[in-house]
Amino acid sequence: MTLDPVNLLAIVAMGLATYTTRAAGLLLADRLPRTGRIRVALEALPPAVLTAVIAPAVLAGPAEMLAGAVTVAAAFRLPLLAVVAIGVASAAGFRLLVG
Numbered sequence: 001m002t003l004d005p006v007n008l009l010a011i012v013a014m015g016l017a018t019y020t021t022r023a024a025g026l027l028l029a030d031r032l033p034r035t036g037r038i039r040v041a042l043e044a045l046p047p048a049v050l051t052a053v054i055a056p057a058v059l060a061g062p063a064e065m066l067a068g069a070v071t072v073a074a075a076f077r078l079p080l081l082a083v084v085a086i087g088v089a090s091a092a093g094f095r096l097l098v099g
Helices: 005-029 036-058 062-075 080-098
Strands: none
Touching: 036 062, 036 080, 062 080
16 A cells, blocks of 8 residues: 555645644633623534534434434423433434334
8 A cells, every 4th residue: 555645745734724723722712701792602602513513414314303303302401411312312213213
């Protein structure tokens, strides 16, 4: 197996870009004020990211739609970690049942 220098350069560049954005986020987050509108926006980030990741998957089929409905119902009563666990479990269960 040979290693193409162009591919190696692309992999290294992507790794550096990923590391740079993560490190910059950590450094900049310490400098942001923790009050007012910024606090509200930062508190809204985890559910927003979770929704952006899960929303396309819910439209993938009937099992995923059923799991999405169960997860939304759980979200009105339970904390975020429990909702994620219920969503994963219901998706696996409905995939076994529905196919």
